[in-house]
Amino acid sequence: MTLTNKQKMIAGELYDAGDPELVADVMAAAKWMDRYNARIGAERDELLGLLREGLGAVGDGVIIRPPFHIDYGYNITVGEGVFLNYGCVILDVCAVTIGAKTQIGPGVxxxxxxxxxxxxxxxQMLEFGRPIVIGANVWIGGAALLLPGITVGDDAIIGAGSVVTRDVPAGATVVGNPARVR
Structure with missing residues (x-):
């Protein structure tokens, strides 16, 4: 059985991002972002409802301050009580999982x-993706950058401006470029 480009993308295999199905998905996400980001002054319940429309799964009590930018949205799972500050970007060509009670600073x-x-x-203009898993009760400082394939353990801290190129153990604090355990 031949996989579609969307199936290849989600599986982390080489795929053509110009595939019409994927272009349509990106456009749908862009329209959702227009709606979500225009509601910066909306009540929490309205924003939570919009998040549940645009993302794969969203727990209770999630706050994501607009502007917020995504590729597709449907590959993002956000646990209960997660907070993302202004200007976060998630390129979700494959799974992104953010554990409960995680706090993410602006511009991450x-x-x-x-x-x-x-x-x-x-x-050949082919791409691929590698999933990112962020555990529960993680704190990620502003302007940090998490690269493809990273796993961040529960209770970890990532310093502001850090570039995370490797997995972060549970409970560790990492800082710098590249981020290293402190």
Whole structure:
């Protein structure tokens, strides 16, 4: 059985992001972002309802302050009581899971999207993704950058401006570029 580009994308295999089905999904996410980001002054319940329309799964008590930017939305799972501050970006070409009670500062980028290292393959405009898992009760400082394939353990802290290139153990504090355990 041949997989569609959408199935390949979600599975973390090479896919063509220009596939019409994926372009339509990106456009649907863009229309959702227009609605969500225009509601910056809305009540929490209204924003939570919009989040549940645009994301894969959203727990109770989630707050994501607009503006908020996504690729697709349906690959994002957000646990109960999660908080994302202004200007966060999640490129969700495959699964992004954010555990309960996690707090994420402004301008954080969570990027599952990746590109082939082989220039000949990259020239074919193929992409792939690697999932990101963020545990429960994690604190991620403003402007941190989480690269594809990262797992962050429960109760970890990521310092502001850090570039996370490797997994972060549970309870660890990491800082810097690249982020290292402190």
């Amino acid at each position: 980028q969570i990027l599952t999207a990746d590109h082939p290292r082989d220039p000949a393959v990259r020239a």
